[in-house]
Amino acid sequence: MNILVIAEHNNQNLHNSTQHTISASHELPGAIHVLVAGYNCKTVAQQAAQQEHVKKVLYADDVIYQHGLAEDLAQLIVTLAPDYAYILAPATTFGKNVLPRAAALLDVGQISDIIQIINAETFMRPIYAGNALATITSNDPIKIITVRPTAFPLCAANNTSSEIQSTTASKPIQLSEFISLAATPSGTRPDLSAARVVIAGGRGLQTKENFALLEILANKLNAALGASRAAVDAGLVPNDLQIGQTGKVVAPELYIAIGISGAIQHMAGMKDSKVIVAINSDPDAPIFQIADYGLVADLFVAVPELINAL
Amino acid sequence: MKCLVAIKQVIDPYVTIRIKADNSAVETNNVKMAMNPFDEIAIEEAVRQKEAGKITEIIAISIGTTACQETLRQALARGADQAILIETNEQFGPLQIAKILTKIAQQQNPQLFILGKQAIDDDCNQTGQMLAGLLNWAQGTFVSELEIDDSTKATVVREVDGGLETLRLTLPAVITTDLRLNEPRYISLPNVMQAKRKTLQVIPLDDLGLNLCNNIKTLQVTPPHARKSGVKVTSVPELIDKLKNEAKVI
Ligand SMILES: Cc1cc2nc3c(=O)[nH]c(=O)nc-3n(C[C@H](O)[C@H](O)[C@H](O)COP(=O)(O)OP(=O)(O)OC[C@H]3O[C@@H](n4cnc5c(N)ncnc54)[C@H](O)[C@@H]3O)c2cc1C
Numbered sequence: 001m002n003i004l005v006i007a008e009h010n011n012q013n014l015h016n017s018t019q020h021t022i023s024a025s026h027e028l029p030g031a032i033h034v035l036v037a038g039y040n041c042k043t044v045a046q047q048a049a050q051q052e053h054v055k056k057v058l059y060a061d062d063v064i065y066q067h068g069l070a071e072d073l074a075q076l077i078v079t080l081a082p083d084y085a086y087i088l089a090p091a092t093t094f095g096k097n098v099l100p101r102a103a104a105l106l107d108v109g110q111i112s113d114i115i116q117i118i119n120a121e122t123f124m125r126p127i128y129a130g131n132a133l134a135t136i137t138s139n140d141p142i143k144i145i146t147v148r149p150t151a152f153p154l155c156a157a158n159n160t161s162s163e164i165q166s167t168t169a170s171k172p173i174q175l176s177e178f179i180s181l182a183a184t185p186s187g188t189r190p191d192l193s194a195a196r197v198v199i200a201g202g203r204g205l206q207t208k209e210n211f212a213l214l215e216i217l218a219n220k221l222n223a224a225l226g227a228s229r230a231a232v233d234a235g236l237v238p239n240d241l242q243i244g245q246t247g248k249v250v251a252p253e254l255y256i257a258i259g260i261s262g263a264i265q266h267m268a269g270m271k272d273s274k275v276i277v278a279i280n281s282d283p284d285a286p287i288f289q290i291a292d293y294g295l296v297a298d299l300f301v302a303v304p305e306l307i308n309a310l
Numbered sequence: 311m312k313c314l315v316a317i318k319q320v321i322d323p324y325v326t327i328r329i330k331a332d333n334s335a336v337e338t339n340n341v342k343m344a345m346n347p348f349d350e351i352a353i354e355e356a357v358r359q360k361e362a363g364k365i366t367e368i369i370a371i372s373i374g375t376t377a378c379q380e381t382l383r384q385a386l387a388r389g390a391d392q393a394i395l396i397e398t399n400e401q402f403g404p405l406q407i408a409k410i411l412t413k414i415a416q417q418q419n420p421q422l423f424i425l426g427k428q429a430i431d432d433d434c435n436q437t438g439q440m441l442a443g444l445l446n447w448a449q450g451t452f453v454s455e456l457e458i459d460d461s462t463k464a465t466v467v468r469e470v471d472g473g474l475e476t477l478r479l480t481l482p483a484v485i486t487t488d489l490r491l492n493e494p495r496y497i498s499l500p501n502v503m504q505a506k507r508k509t510l511q512v513i514p515l516d517d518l519g520l521n522l523c524n525n526i527k528t529l530q531v532t533p534p535h536a537r538k539s540g541v542k543v544t545s546v547p548e549l550i551d552k553l554k555n556e557a558k559v560i
Contacts, residue, residue: 010472069477070439070449093470096435097451100404104440109405109526112434122529127432128327132336132531134432140525175448175483179465179476193471197559221560229489239454239469239490246428246489248471254559265323271537275557277549292540293552305546310560 001085002030004058006077007048008094011041011066014048016194017090020149022051025088027117031055033084035167037076039066049161056162062169067178068094074101075170081106081142091146091249092193099146108140115151129245129268149193150251150272184238186224192241195224197254200243200270203230204259204280204299211236213303214258220310226250226270228260244269259299262287279303311461312420313356313365315390316411317372318346319381320431333530336431345381348426350388351487354494355456356424357389364458367391369418373410375399379510386505387497393508398515406522408440413518415445420482421461427452427486438486448479454490 003025008015018034025032034048037060045059058080064072077098081087087102089095091113103110115133116124122137123145192198199218205211211231218225226248227241243250245268255273260266262278262285270276271290278291281298288294295302321327321336322344328337345353359365370385370393372378382393396410415423423445428435442449450456450466454474457465461481468475469488543549553560 067475070442070451074443093452093468097439097449100436100439101443101449103436104405104408104443107405109403109524110434110436110440111526112436126534127531128321128336129430129433130534131327132329133534134531135529136526137529138526175446175480176450177478179478181470181473181475183473233490238473239488240471240473245430245433254553254557275553275559276537276540277553288542289539290537292537292557293549294540294542295544295546295549296542297546302546306550309546309550 002083003028003032003086003088004080004084005032005034006087006089006095006099007034007036007044008090008092009036009038009041009044011038012043014044016154017092017149018048019051019154020152021088021090021147022053022155024114024117024147024152025086026053026155028086029120030085033058035060035077035080037065037073039063045164046161049164050157052156052158054162057164058167059164060167060169064169064172068098069176069178070098070101071173071175072170073098074105075173077102078105079170080167084142086143086145088145088147091148095146099144103144106142106144108142108144109138110144110146111136111138112146113148114145115148126268129264130271131264148249150249184240189218190222190224192224192226192248192250195252197221197223198226198250198252198273199223199256199258200226200228200260201231201236201258202228202260203234205231205236208236216307217303220307228266257287257291258303260287261285262290311365311422311458312367312369312418313359313422313424314415314418314420315349315352315356315368315370315385316423316425316437317349317353317370317381317385318426318429319343319372319374319378320346320429323347323430329531329533333532335528335531343377343381345384346426346429348428348487350494351489351491352424352426353385353388353390354492355487358492359456359458360389365422369394371396371411371414373398373402373407379512382510383505384497386508386510387501388494391508393510395510395512396515396518397512402522403524403526404434404436404440406524408437408444409520409522410515410518411437411441412444413520415441422464422481422483422485424485424487427488438484442484445484448483450477450479450483451486452488453485454488456485456491
């Protein structure tokens, strides 16, 4: 029995979360197939076919898949499911939205956000904002899994390409209609989920204008910007910058937390970073407990100094 | 328009959890419990929609032990009109919970079913999507704005990794809440008193006649790997030196 990976993409490019999911799937028994469902997304199917470990790409090109709406995509997954022992998607807002719906329609459970594959039926996943790790086993006939991208490496791309097989779309469901996507412009900065360096700001920044300081620092280090929930709630930055239990999970080589106290819900999203730096004026801030390098300082003094010195 | 809201009782988000000595689970005995924060937002949203005249009736539903009645009373104090506890001592996964909620939805015929996007204990983020699938309803997940257009449509703004996505949903629909949908109000004492007089119906799970089997089992619960403690630096130049020459990350 084989493995089906549901590709995340924007009809032009395969999202890196898919490549992390392919790597995870490679630890499971079976040949890896990737489902690319979208609209005018031939190039994505080609990119998927070039990923290492991928044996076949199932390509469903139809306007009903253009925006990855859960109702139609889940239906397509259900139609394809009888051929598979595993169905995986990244634990991003895309995968979290569609995969549980497909699981329910198939009458099987889902294992969310795995960080380790122990054997063909057994997986490890964080619970309680990462304050505990649960080892979970499933004897469902089809195992439906979302994968935490940061816990598995990126797969590489081959020069050769595997087979691309066109798949017919399932009957349109049309329960929801896409109206718009207000995307946050990241300028020339790297994507938060793929950046080598992340500069994250919290409530300590106080205003939107002050947050611009971090942009200068981020540009110097070719870093992505991130934020705590408090910074997003206060309107300093858009929602998609939120890192944590209920936001994005990142694990860059260098994470610099500035004016962030280090609530457990925030740490859940960044504590697997390789090197953590914290700049905070409160010497007792919990963030210092997980920081490799802590600087007790007023950020309005330290950050400009850092910018000048780099 | 009738609205159902699902409520889960969880360990209070500000309590430090303890893993049982035998590594079987997280200790929940003698621990402060609370309503899942996302469910507080779900109830608050239903109440606001009712205040705006879009919803006429709110029923809060929880599945769990007798102790969950306390959490349902809070939901009543927050403004739910009545509450239903599906009583069971068994622990279920999201699929079984979604099946129970499906049954209730079929009995109650709501136009809207609001749930939290995830429970902060198991962090699964599945139940709403599963419920929508089982009912064959539209789903609006991770919602930060909800506008009920009329009796047949609702417009939602969803918090997605790439920004904010707007969808128009055909009703009935399932909505799951994100943190920024609203800020739950404080419960006033008169509301707490009033909640005591509202109907809280307790239905034994067995009465629903569902066949619920969970094929996913937790083998053990262990603490996460601790990070080794770091050092404090005293100045920006020292920090830069460490990052360049010790950690070699810049
Ligand atoms: C259900 C739930 C889910 C949540 N999910 C998330 C999540 O996904 N992500 C998340 O981040 N949070 C989340 N939270 C919120 C979390 O509990 C904290 O409230 C939040 O992370 C705090 O953000 P903060 O550190 O920016 O703000 P604060 O805790 O207010 O910290 C601000 C810090 O800035 C420092 N500071 C202030 N001024 C200066 C200065 N001039 N120089 C240097 N330092 C300064 C202060 O000393 C303080 O430590 C969640 C909470 C709940 C209940």
